[in-house]
Amino acid sequence: MSIAVAPLATAPGQRRPARPAPVRQTVRVPHPTTTPGAADAALVACADGDQAAFGLVYDALAPVAYGTSLGVLRDPHHAAEVMQEVMVEVWQTAPRFDPARASARTWVATLARRRAVDRVRAEQARRARDQRDVDTSFVSAGRDVVAEDVEQRLEGAAVRRCLESLTPVQREAVVEAYYGACTYREVAERLGAALPTVKTRIRDGLSRLRDCLGVRHG
Amino acid sequence: MADQTRAGWELLPAYALDAVDDLERRTVERLLETDPRAREALEEYRDVVAAFTVEHAPPAHLRDEVLARAVETPQVRSAAPSGASAERRPRRWGLVAAAAAAVVAVAVPTTVAVRATQEQARLQQRVDAIARMVADPQAELVRGQVAGGGEASVLVAGDDYLFSAHDLPGPGDGRDYQLWVVDAEGGVTPAGVLQVDGGTVEHLVQGVPGAGVAVTVEPDGGSEQPTTDPIVVLGA
Numbered sequence: 001m002s003i004a005v006a007p008l009a010t011a012p013g014q015r016r017p018a019r020p021a022p023v024r025q026t027v028r029v030p031h032p033t034t035t036p037g038a039a040d041a042a043l044v045a046c047a048d049g050d051q052a053a054f055g056l057v058y059d060a061l062a063p064v065a066y067g068t069s070l071g072v073l074r075d076p077h078h079a080a081e082v083m084q085e086v087m088v089e090v091w092q093t094a095p096r097f098d099p100a101r102a103s104a105r106t107w108v109a110t111l112a113r114r115r116a117v118d119r120v121r122a123e124q125a126r127r128a129r130d131q132r133d134v135d136t137s138f139v140s141a142g143r144d145v146v147a148e149d150v151e152q153r154l155e156g157a158a159v160r161r162c163l164e165s166l167t168p169v170q171r172e173a174v175v176e177a178y179y180g181a182c183t184y185r186e187v188a189e190r191l192g193a194a195l196p197t198v199k200t201r202i203r204d205g206l207s208r209l210r211d212c213l214g215v216r217h218g
Numbered sequence: 219m220a221d222q223t224r225a226g227w228e229l230l231p232a233y234a235l236d237a238v239d240d241l242e243r244r245t246v247e248r249l250l251e252t253d254p255r256a257r258e259a260l261e262e263y264r265d266v267v268a269a270f271t272v273e274h275a276p277p278a279h280l281r282d283e284v285l286a287r288a289v290e291t292p293q294v295r296s297a298a299p300s301g302a303s304a305e306r307r308p309r310r311w312g313l314v315a316a317a318a319a320a321v322v323a324v325a326v327p328t329t330v331a332v333r334a335t336q337e338q339a340r341l342q343q344r345v346d347a348i349a350r351m352v353a354d355p356q357a358e359l360v361r362g363q364v365a366g367g368g369e370a371s372v373l374v375a376g377d378d379y380l381f382s383a384h385d386l387p388g389p390g391d392g393r394d395y396q397l398w399v400v401d402a403e404g405g406v407t408p409a410g411v412l413q414v415d416g417g418t419v420e421h422l423v424q425g426v427p428g429a430g431v432a433v434t435v436e437p438d439g440g441s442e443q444p445t446t447d448p449i450v451v452l453g454a
Contacts, residue, residue, distance in 0.1 A: 051288070067273040101257070114236055
């Protein structure tokens with residue numbers, strides 16, 4: 001079974017016949033299936049060791065894990081490995097999933113991002129060791145986030161339209177941190193900006209995105 | 219403490235983006251442990267970060283592989299280690315596993331604000347020891363995932379180790395987590411039973427030569443030699 005990507009946040013100018021752009025300024029975070037509760041419920045069932053429920057969880061959420069990893073790693077082979085690790089971890093730690101706190105989609109996306117970022121950093125550390133004294137700029141150069149590339153990666157992402165509501169510097173900092181898989185300290189270095197400035201840009205940027213996306217808990 | 223709380227709040231969005239270093243991560247996680255509002259705010263930021271995800275169908279053949287692996291993988295609350303007699307013999311581990319544990323070595327800044335937990339005099343000695351470790355320019359911080367869930371890290375300075383972990387599941391009835399110092403040849407020295415509180419633990423080991431640490435699940439009270447495979451190995 002494959003899950004169609006169903007972005008609700010389609011840019012107004014974009015042609016997407018069956019799915020008109022939402023009229024309201026605030027859009028909801030999209031879920032992979034028509035019933036986001038189904039993935040949550042299946043994941044809760046997994047907590048009791050229900051293998052059949054895990055099949056449903058896989059079908060609903062493996063595309064989230066794979067898509068998240070692919071967005072960060074850009075390499076299908078690495079992304080597939082991360083997806084597998086994440087989905088096994090999802091099974092393993094299903095008893096800890098609390099649907100009152102997070103959606104299954106966000107939970108899986110969080111796990112996948114963490115692992116993808118760890119992989120990037122481990123690789124950077126390895127290269128830094130290998131390349132020590134040779135060319136220290138190599139590693140960071142390899143992870144430069146190119147603007148056109150970002151546009152392509154964001155195609156179909158719920159956050160895409162909301163990113164336009166950020167100031168250029170906020171957007172730059174958030175996008176660099178997300179796709180560069182780097183710490184805000186490294187973002188500051190790459191952008192040649194002061195550390196507190198970058199921290200503030202990321203914070204304000206994410207807060208604005210939260211409001212634009214209409215994310216509210218509690 | 220108020221400063222730490224504010225620092226934690228300020229770092230929360232960057233934490234949701236995985237854009238913090240290990241020490242900042244600890245600052246945030248300390249806030250999360252005590253403040254439910256911070257946990258709620260974090261989930262909101264995580265929803266935002268998840269909105270960057272563009273779903274993509276993975277290669278179809280992986281489905282069966284993952285489902286088969288899940289069948290073989292015990293879940294966190296039912297993680298009962300096998301008690302077969304073959305498991306009783308002493309074990310030695312190569313540190314090869316440490317390389318696979320996604321070792322992230324970072325330079326530890328000397329200006330780190332060491333947590334002086336519930337400032338009490340009896341903790342002072344411990345705090346001093348940790349401060350010395352953190353100030354050691356040779357100190358290395360290594361972190362890795364724990365099999366079965368959670369994350370662990372160890373700060374290694376000379377023959378001293380500050381091990382910490384969070385999000386650990388319970389070790390199971392009649393079981394304890396036990397820490398070991400592992401030397402370069404794979405020999406192990408018992409380094410104490412871990413007192414896990416709410417999935418979190420911090421454990422200081424001093425004066426034991428070695429190359430890293432490992433954690434196993436042992437019968438209540440710990441063992442003289444490990445009787446199960448390590449759930450995490452962290453090598454400097």
